[in-house]
Amino acid sequence: MKYRCKICGYIFDEEKEGKKFSELKEDYTCPMCFVGKMMFAPYEEEPEEVKKSKRIFEHAVLFDEKNLGVAKDDSVCIDCGICKSTCLERCGLNFGEDTSKCLTCGQCIMTCPTGALKPKSEVEKILQAKKEGKILICYTSPAIRVSIGESFGYEPGTFLVGKLIGALRNLGFSYVLDTTFGADLTIMEEANELKERILHQGVFPMFTSCCPAWVKYAETFYPEILDHLSTCKSPIGMEGIMVKEYFARQISVDKEKIYTVAITPCTAKKFEFKREEIAGTDAVITVSELTDWLKKEKMDFQKIEESSFDSLLGEGSGGGTIFGSTGGVCEAALRTLYYFLTGKDYTAENIEFQKVRGYENVKEATVKIDGREIRLAVVHKISAAKKILEDVKNGTSPYHFIEIMNCQGGCIGGGGQPKYPEGMEQTFKEKRIAGLYKRDSETKIKAAYQNPDIKKIYQEFLIEPGSEIAHRYLHTTYKSRR
Secondary structure (H helix, E strand, O other), X not given: OEEEEOOOOOEEEHHHHOOOHHHOOOOOEOOOOOOEHHHEEEEOOOOHHHHHXXXXXXXXXXXXXXXXXXXXXXXXXXOOOXXXXXXXXXXXXXXXXXXXXXXXXXXXXXXXXXXXXXXXOOHHHHHHHHHOOOEXXXXXXXXXXXXXXXXXXXXXXXXXXXHHHHHHHHOOOOEEEEHHHHHHHHHHHHHHXXXXXXHOOOOOOEEOOOOHHHHHHHHHHOHHHHHHEOOEOOHHHHHHHHHHHXXXXXXXXXXXXXXXXXXXXXXXXXXXXXXXXXXXXXXXXXXXXXXXXXXXXXOOHHHOXXXXXXXXXXXXXXXXXXXXXXXXXXXXXXXXXXXXXXXXXXXXXXXXXXXXXXXXXXXXXXXXXXXXXXXXXXXXXXXXXXXXXHXXXXXXXXXXXXXXXXXXXXXXXXXXXXXXXXXXXXXXXXXXXXXXXXXXXXXXXXXXXXXXXXXXXXHHHHOOOOOHHHHHHHEOOOOOOO
């Protein structure tokens, strides 16, 4: 009798081992991937003629053409099962043949040893839009400007926003905007939402809603807690709709002539913008797609002339910049919440955030604002969130505000980022995080409410956080996917 590990595919053959599987100790672990005995199942090999008739992937995660974020090249897959073990360890998922449960987070891409897994490219869609005469407008996420250089010989964490913008202009984008502005919009709405829940005894805890993989996970596995999620769209969700509904008017261009592209570290964003509740972005490309595109165009990134973002939806605050790191959304929200509750400017002296920074998978903190204690939790890596989610589901959670990011390290660890050398994952991620916080320390505008461009868009268009028009364009809804 044979037994196969459900995760990596290792076969325990009773005949070869000279021992029955049932006789193994309960603490037995798979010698390949170290999961427990309970992850083995009886196994019967298929006849040789069946094996020869088609290539069978017994150990790899199943992907189909409907997957919006991840593409698989079967010709170079060695069926090692690392993708499956990654999915279990990082996302807590073992969804078998039910591919609809894939979060499209792309963490399997980062650990695939052969390059069989890649972000599903949308570059050809952009080139086609350019041929059709569309005006190309892109917006760049904070996390990519500390990682893009890795593919061109720079040290991880090097902040290269000027060269990034220059490269995008060389590729044919007429306008290059900063998704950090979208992050500030998200914070204005999210901090206001949290304030309203605090003042009017709303539903607690409130979860952040910036990570599309986390949102899909909640909809799929914890639909009972969806009223705990902030209704705010992600920064890219807000940026895209504001380009179509506000920026287009400011530059006197018909929005139908605009083709909007989000440049992100995240493959799950490709899924997010196919949701009917989210509109405004026409295509999403990841850092790895962008670097492949630049190399195909034979651009020498180190020699590219630096440029700057276009105005109107200009650069965001330091708080918007640290969105790319675990704990950054929580910190940015609390900087603005402090102002909303007290009417006073946030300073490093009156509220301290060190406990929500760092690389631990679960971080907790309690801050005091205007005499109120606000309990916080920050989680990065979905599999680490199980207890917190169960407590919320059971009504026993002690927190007021919880940030969850699917990817370890936050967006700087997204599935569309440059891959790191073996054994260097944490080192690369920590350097990327340090690059974002360094930029925050150098930025004079620390919080969303201080951003003059944010003030302008509310004065001219959105009126105030939480207004009817703000809800129409900047908020969303969720649905059970169970």
